[in-house]
Amino acid sequence: MVSTRIAREDDVYRAVSLVAYMIKDGAFSESDKQSIFISIMEVCRNVVDHAFGSGYLVCDLDERGFTFQCTDKGPGIHDLGKVLAGSYESSRGLGVGLASVKRLMDDLRIYTSDEGTEVFGIKRERRRR
C-alpha cells in the first residue's frame, strides 16, 4: 500500500514513482500501467491546482486490482457533470483531465462537496498479453 500527502508539484511526481514501484510486478499490460500513471498524475495535479494542495493519496493492490483514493479539503468540483463529459471550460488547464481518467480507469467515482473531494478509481488486473 502507498499513502502519501499531496501538497506541491513535487508530490505529484513522487506519487507516480511510488505507484510505478508498487505495480511493477502486477499483471498489468504496458498500456494499463500508462493509464494508471496518467490517472494518478491528473488527480494529484488537480489537488495542487484546484484544492490548495490539501490532498492525500492512498493506493493499493488487492483482489479488485489497483485502487486509488485521492481526498482533499479543497472547494469541491462545481460542475461535475460537465467535467466528466469533457465539456467543462477550464480557466486553468485544458479541462480534460478527469474526463480522461474516467476513460482510463475501469471504475471511477467522485464524491464532492464544498468541504472537499474524494476521487476513487479501480484498474483491474489482467493477464499480460
Ligand SMILES: Nc1ncnc2c1ncn2[C@@H]1O[C@H](COP(=O)(O)OP(=O)(O)OP(=O)(O)O)[C@@H](O)[C@H]1O
Ligand atoms: N480536487 C479538485 N478540487 C476542486 N476542484 C477540482 C478538483 N479537481 C478538478 N476540479 C475542477 O474541475 C475542473 C476540471 O478538472 P480537470 O482535471 O478535468 O481539468 P483541469 O484541471 O481544469 O485541466 P487539465 O486538463 O489540465 O487537467 C477544474 O478546472 C476544477 O475547476
Ligand SMILES: [Mg+2]
Ligand atoms: Mg486537471
